[in-house]
Amino acid sequence: MRRKRPYQSEESKQRTVSILPPEGVPLRFVIAPVSSRFSALAFDLLLITISMYLMVFVLIAIFVAGGLFKSGGGYALSFWLIGIFLIRQCYFFFFEMIWQGSTPGKKLLGLRVIARDGRPLGLQGLIARNLMRDIEVFIPLGLFSQAFQMGNESAWLSWMAMGWCLIALTFPFFHPQSMRIGDIVGGTFVIVIPKAELEVDKARQTTLARKVQISFTPEQLAVYGEYELETLAQLLRKVDEDKADADDLRIIARTIADKIRYEGHEPLSTPLVFLQIFYAAQRKALEQKLIWGQRKANKHQRS
Amino acid sequence: MDTNQSPTSSAPSTPRSVQFRKEREASWRELEDIVERVQNKSLSSLDDRDLQRLPLLYREAMNSLSVARATALDRLLIRYLEALCSQSYLAIYGARRPSRRMLWALFVAVPLEIRKASRELLLAILFFAAGIAVAWSLVDRDPQWFHVFVSPQMAAGRTPWATTESLQNTLYDSGQKKGDALSVFASFLFTNNARVGLLAFSLGFLLGIPAAILLFYNGLVLGGFLSLFASRGLLIPFLGWLLPHGVPEIFAVLLCGGAGFLMGRALLLPGSLLRTEALRNAGLRASLIVTGAIFLFAYAALFEGFFRQLIVDDVLRFLVALLQCLLLLWWFYLGQKQEQKDLAAENFEQETPAWPLQADPQRGGR
Numbered sequence: 001m002r003r004k005r006p007y008q009s010e011e012s013k014q015r016t017v018s019i020l021p022p023e024g025v026p027l028r029f030v031i032a033p034v035s036s037r038f039s040a041l042a043f044d045l046l047l048i049t050i051s052m053y054l055m056v057f058v059l060i061a062i063f064v065a066g067g068l069f070k071s072g073g074g075y076a077l078s079f080w081l082i083g084i085f086l087i088r089q090c091y092f093f094f095f096e097m098i099w100q101g102s103t104p105g106k107k108l109l110g111l112r113v114i115a116r117d118g119r120p121l122g123l124q125g126l127i128a129r130n131l132m133r134d135i136e137v138f139i140p141l142g143l144f145s146q147a148f149q150m151g152n153e154s155a156w157l158s159w160m161a162m163g164w165c166l167i168a169l170t171f172p173f174f175h176p177q178s179m180r181i182g183d184i185v186g187g188t189f190v191i192v193i194p195k196a197e198l199e200v201d202k203a204r205q206t207t208l209a210r211k212v213q214i215s216f217t218p219e220q221l222a223v224y225g226e227y228e229l230e231t232l233a234q235l236l237r238k239v240d241e242d243k244a245d246a247d248d249l250r251i252i253a254r255t256i257a258d259k260i261r262y263e264g265h266e267p268l269s270t271p272l273v274f275l276q277i278f279y280a281a282q283r284k285a286l287e288q289k290l291i292w293g294q295r296k297a298n299k300h301q302r303s
Numbered sequence: 304m305d306t307n308q309s310p311t312s313s314a315p316s317t318p319r320s321v322q323f324r325k326e327r328e329a330s331w332r333e334l335e336d337i338v339e340r341v342q343n344k345s346l347s348s349l350d351d352r353d354l355q356r357l358p359l360l361y362r363e364a365m366n367s368l369s370v371a372r373a374t375a376l377d378r379l380l381i382r383y384l385e386a387l388c389s390q391s392y393l394a395i396y397g398a399r400r401p402s403r404r405m406l407w408a409l410f411v412a413v414p415l416e417i418r419k420a421s422r423e424l425l426l427a428i429l430f431f432a433a434g435i436a437v438a439w440s441l442v443d444r445d446p447q448w449f450h451v452f453v454s455p456q457m458a459a460g461r462t463p464w465a466t467t468e469s470l471q472n473t474l475y476d477s478g479q480k481k482g483d484a485l486s487v488f489a490s491f492l493f494t495n496n497a498r499v500g501l502l503a504f505s506l507g508f509l510l511g512i513p514a515a516i517l518l519f520y521n522g523l524v525l526g527g528f529l530s531l532f533a534s535r536g537l538l539i540p541f542l543g544w545l546l547p548h549g550v551p552e553i554f555a556v557l558l559c560g561g562a563g564f565l566m567g568r569a570l571l572l573p574g575s576l577l578r579t580e581a582l583r584n585a586g587l588r589a590s591l592i593v594t595g596a597i598f599l600f601a602y603a604a605l606f607e608g609f610f611r612q613l614i615v616d617d618v619l620r621f622l623v624a625l626l627q628c629l630l631l632l633w634w635f636y637l638g639q640k641q642e643q644k645d646l647a648a649e650n651f652e653q654e655t656p657a658w659p660l661q662a663d664p665q666r667g668g669r
Binding site for chain 2: 283286287
């Protein structure tokens, strides 16, 4: 059983899914959390509502301008009926089709739909996942009123359907990969669009560090492992963001110097430079071993 | 390990991964730039040069990622490469804008899927027929049953207590309604039917029980009417009134029910597959069938709304119904032709470029 690494905590909170592209290098994607999916949905629903109202106004404007209301009011009504149906059923499908798996709401929150098997997102999958949206979103909204309104032989059917819709609505909260039913049926995931940012490497010394001559023996570099290396890297990143305390740096530098039995004044006089150079040297040593297939996970592991 | 190779390294020691990064960073940056443009617009917005560079750079980045995972101890570097490769992967393999050819392929794929789901369709027909039979026999014995099956709005005066003449009139009402009233009727019919059909599909998830109920219920309504009109000797005219729009409409109802059964079966009897996988397979197939059904509903509603009242001759009505059947058959024929074409193409290519590796989605989550 491996120890849980503190510097992974930010990552391990996210749920990921790995997909194997044809190039054979597995890629990890972060699954969109339920909260941001609901926000995206809310935004999309808002847009749908707005567009429905817009449609009503446009229809009224057209028919009033054309003086058609007396003769063709029925046509306006039928346009409205069909229009609502189309907007409701096709909004998500349409945008996910032309915007690489994102609706306006998803784009706002940086989400997108991908196929579970790693293939291109097909039309069928999109149709399936968005048909299921009907029972997950739209029907529950309409069912309450229907169940009371009809009050006749179909009411029991409405109640039954509503119970089912409740299951469907709460489904993503219980699913380990927070899929909704439409995702299962359509064979899709909703993921967070990855963002690539390359930061400055901590192992490239600053000019100050280059002037200082510090060297370590192989024995000194054989004490720590990858876990300690990454912890140190995090500390150095903190220094860049001006979040580190000078006293802390000194204490850490001294602890390291004690542990590896380094005898010199640098840990006390210039702790930051010492830490930077130690980090570079330690990483070089560990990477050298890695090439020989030897991993040293942490300081407790004997190499 | 030979420690003498690089002992106490000269003071500003640079790890291998720093060198590794220095050599490749330029090409990563180039890929980053191209991928960003694809994300903001689309693949087709790239010029020829970038389009050519993209797959090369992508493979290079994938290579870098795989090397970095094995040899570099710079977490930020690996994280960057993972994000970059994921982005490029999505840009290259993610989604495609559908072309007209894809839509056509979808259109002809529907009848194929319907044929593959013939067992479910048979089950749907069974439930529908059972509904008809039950309603018919019960109404035949006691007309009171009619009210149980048919709601007053739907009956619209067509009850066992109406006179034969008034019943006959409903069949040949030559349409005093104006065009716009008919259009409302048609669009209402379409949206209502399509929604019920969609419900049968999406609730089919519930072991197919709602689909069965829907089919049985629709069968009951039809059976009630059939029995009523048959008791007055109006069965043939009623069928003539019903079938021209009923052929596509009833077929669409059956399709939706069949799609629901498809889903229900996947959940109940997934076979050797995981339930999620079985559901996905069924969902992809059923969604095609339902799409076909929606178009049939739209077609039937148009027909019912506009043309039904224009044709009042019994013989003509049956001819139109026959024509509808022929149209459906033609659709199936198109599907079959496409299937044969696909098969021929497959044989010709010998080795279809298959997806080489499948990721296991169950392994992904942590």
